[in-house]
Amino acid sequence: MTVWTWLALASAVAVALVAAAEVRRRAATRAAGRRFLRHPTATAGVFILAFFVTTALAAPLVAPYDPAGQLDPVHLQNQPPSTRFPLGTDVYSRDVWSRLVYGARLSLGIGTIAMLVAVTVGAGVGAAAGYFRRGIDAVLMRSVDVGLAMPRMFVLLMAVALWERLPLAVLVLLIGLTGWFGTSRLVRADVLSLREREFVAAARAVGAGPTRVIFRHVLPNAAAPIIVSAAFGIGNVILLEAGLSYLGLGVPSPLPSWGSIIYDGQPYIATAPWTSGFPGLAIALVVLALNAVGDGLRDALDPRKEAT
Amino acid sequence: MTEPLLRVRDLKTYFVTEQGSGTARAVDGVSFDVYPGETLGVVGESGCGKTVTSLSILRLIPEPPGHIRPGSFIEFEGRNLLTLAPKELRAVRGNRIAMIFQEPMTSLNPVFTVGHQIAEAAIVHQSLSRRAARARAIEMLTLVGIPDPGERVDHYPHQMSGGMRQRVMIAMALICHPQLLIADEPTTALDVTIQAQILELLDRLQRELGMAVMLITHDLGVVAGSADRVVVMYAGQVVEQASTGELFARPLHPYTEGLLASVPRLDTRVSQVRGRLHSIPGQVPAATSWPAGCRFHPRCPYAWDRCAVEEPPLLDSAGAEAGTHTVRCWLLTEPERRERHP
Numbered sequence: 061m062t063v064w065t066w067l068a069l070a071s072a073v074a075v076a077l078v079a080a081a082e083v084r085r086r087a088a089t090r091a092a093g094r095r096f097l098r099h100p101t102a103t104a105g106v107f108i109l110a111f112f113v114t115t116a117l118a119a120p121l122v123a124p125y126d127p128a129g130q131l132d133p134v135h136l137q138n139q140p141p142s143t144r145f146p147l148g149t150d151v152y153s154r155d156v157w158s159r160l161v162y163g164a165r166l167s168l169g170i171g172t173i174a175m176l177v178a179v180t181v182g183a184g185v186g187a188a189a190g191y192f193r194r195g196i197d198a199v200l201m202r203s204v205d206v207g208l209a210m211p212r213m214f215v216l217l218m219a220v221a222l223w224e225r226l227p228l229a230v231l232v233l234l235i236g237l238t239g240w241f242g243t244s245r246l247v248r249a250d251v252l253s254l255r256e257r258e259f260v261a262a263a264r265a266v267g268a269g270p271t272r273v274i275f276r277h278v279l280p281n282a283a284a285p286i287i288v289s290a291a292f293g294i295g296n297v298i299l300l301e302a303g304l305s306y307l308g309l310g311v312p313s314p315l316p317s318w319g320s321i322i323y324d325g326q327p328y329i330a331t332a333p334w335t336s337g338f339p340g341l342a343i344a345l346v347v348l349a350l351n352a353v354g355d356g357l358r359d360a361l362d363p364r365k366e367a368t
Numbered sequence: 369m370t371e372p373l374l375r376v377r378d379l380k381t382y383f384v385t386e387q388g389s390g391t392a393r394a395v396d397g398v399s400f401d402v403y404p405g406e407t408l409g410v411v412g413e414s415g416c417g418k419t420v421t422s423l424s425i426l427r428l429i430p431e432p433p434g435h436i437r438p439g440s441f442i443e444f445e446g447r448n449l450l451t452l453a454p455k456e457l458r459a460v461r462g463n464r465i466a467m468i469f470q471e472p473m474t475s476l477n478p479v480f481t482v483g484h485q486i487a488e489a490a491i492v493h494q495s496l497s498r499r500a501a502r503a504r505a506i507e508m509l510t511l512v513g514i515p516d517p518g519e520r521v522d523h524y525p526h527q528m529s530g531g532m533r534q535r536v537m538i539a540m541a542l543i544c545h546p547q548l549l550i551a552d553e554p555t556t557a558l559d560v561t562i563q564a565q566i567l568e569l570l571d572r573l574q575r576e577l578g579m580a581v582m583l584i585t586h587d588l589g590v591v592a593g594s595a596d597r598v599v600v601m602y603a604g605q606v607v608e609q610a611s612t613g614e615l616f617a618r619p620l621h622p623y624t625e626g627l628l629a630s631v632p633r634l635d636t637r638v639s640q641v642r643g644r645l646h647s648i649p650g651q652v653p654a655a656t657s658w659p660a661g662c663r664f665h666p667r668c669p670y671a672w673d674r675c676a677v678e679e680p681p682l683l684d685s686a687g688a689e690a691g692t693h694t695v696r697c698w699l700l701t702e703p704e705r706r707e708r709h710p
Contacts, residue, residue, distance in 0.1 A: 266462035267458045
């Protein structure tokens with residue numbers, strides 16, 4: 061670690077602090093924002109997320125070494141944390157901190173993209189089912205039941221097992237496509253009540269077609285459950301990806317994802333716990349932060365809390 | 369007389385009830401005309417089918433549970449609205465026929481600015497650009513008398529009062545200059561002073577834009593003030609239809625009579641009503657089980673045995689030109705019964 065990387069790390073912390081403070085400042089001016097802040101861990105969650113996102117974006121500055129570079133396989137394997145290697149090195153003499161930073165890119169990126177896929181599909185299916193009712197609703201919701209009944213992990217394992225060298229993009233897509241069922245139920249429930257609202261009738265009376273009504277009048281009003289399920293969704297995807305990688309079936313080596321770093325360090329857990337421990341800690345922190353933020357958002361965006 | 373703009377014939381809108389307890393015949397054989405440029409008042413108690421009639425015209429009835437029975441006929445500008453394809457129907461909605469809803473508080477989408485919503489019809493029907501649509505929205509806000517339209521256009525519904533929101537609804541409805549405006553109890557949710565303003569505004573806009581207005585209300589005062597002709601509805605049917613002057617001067621259906629007597633008046637001496645305001649006894653029956661015979665007979669002070677058995681057709685009033693004052697009541701065939709009644 062050089063002075064510059066320490067400086068970059070300090071800046072990342074500073075950026076995260078500024079981001080959290082800015083969120084606080086903006087939230088305090090609105091009722092929904094104050095409900096968000098009343099959640100004791102929400103601000104901490106925002107800070108943790110901001111920190112990891114910043115380091116992921118600034119990975120080349122914050123990481124002192126090449127994440128895949130084997131520095132000295134003979135002398136530098138499984139080194140404990142030191143000033144030179146803040147989180148130690150793994151069995152291939154790679155710097156764990158650098159891998160963790162680059163792994164954040166992959167883990168958070170996979171989480172975000174898969175969640176976007178899941179939320180888009182979920183919102184679309186939920187809106188269609190809730191708005192059109194009848195046959196469309198029955199068919200879509202029964203397929204959702206089937207989807208929810210399938211254990212997600214095993215579907216993914218099956219795909220990985222059947223498809224040799226599954227491209228990462230396909231894996232992410234699969235994670236997304238197996239994760240929209242819950243969202244679609246939430247959205248459908250909201251749409252069912254929204255479609256009876258007078259402003260929807262007013263929009264139809266103006267001559268708006270179903271697509272316009274759904275995308276302009278119904279879905280924007282169902283934003284709250286979508287946002288909340290997205291926040292929880294990212295955390296789930298990160299865990300899922302970590303689980304797959306931990307089984308050695310997710311992100312192919314030597315690409316660092318948090319799950320694959322744990323996988324790499326797992327045989328040496330007794331002698332070099334830092335290799336698996338720190339990415340595990342990172343996963344725990346991010347997932348907890350996402351849950352805290354999701355909880356806060358749920359309280360903030362729940363219109364029934366308006367009165368309190 | 370000129371050709372009617374809207375011709376409704378034998379409109380039947382039924383709802384299948386959830387519990388399977390039968391079919392609610394909310395609108396059951398309604399016929400009336402709206403002529404270009406006139407204001408037609410549609411009056412009746414809650415539950416008599418006024419709103420369902422208006423929603424049926426634009427085919428906004430939720431299906432299921434509702435459906436418009438075959439045999440119904442709604443002709444507008446020479447086309448039967450009930451057989452239009454969805455796309456053609458959308459070209460009519462908001463463009464040729466517009467609608468204002470009862471509740472200005474809930475009829476605006478909370479997440480968009482009022483400018484967006486006013487411009488929506490223009491964007492849908494005239495494919496205006498965003499910028500042009502915004503300019504039109506500001507124009508409309510000026511037309512409906514909202515001060516500071518340039519600023520108000522970017523406000524959200526929750527930043528406006530009920531009266532202002534109803535003005536926004538009117539602006540929304542009129543942006544494409546429709547030929548027919550259906551106003552479903554446009555003033556019910558508003559303060560009395562605001563009511564008068566909104567009615568005046570509707571009156572002025574009607575004259576300026578030359579459109580016909582179908583004014584649905586339970587408030588006879590509103591009808592007296594703005595309608596040219598009145599249709600009185602009861603239990604899913606038209607029971608009396610006449611010009612406003614004629615109806616107020618010579619109400620022939622006992623229900624209309626009762627409605628008029630139920631309006632508090634400043635010029636009635638208290639002794640005449642024995643200190644109490646008149647009210648029609650009973651309630652509108654459930655739409656799943658309209659009474660046999662004349663649907664009003666259980667509440668009618670004049671009813672005799674024929675009324676419970678035979679349903680009266682719409683009969684022409686003796687004193688008026690055919691078709692100008694029609695009444696669904698057997699009293700027209702035996703007017704002496706009215707005199708005999710205390």
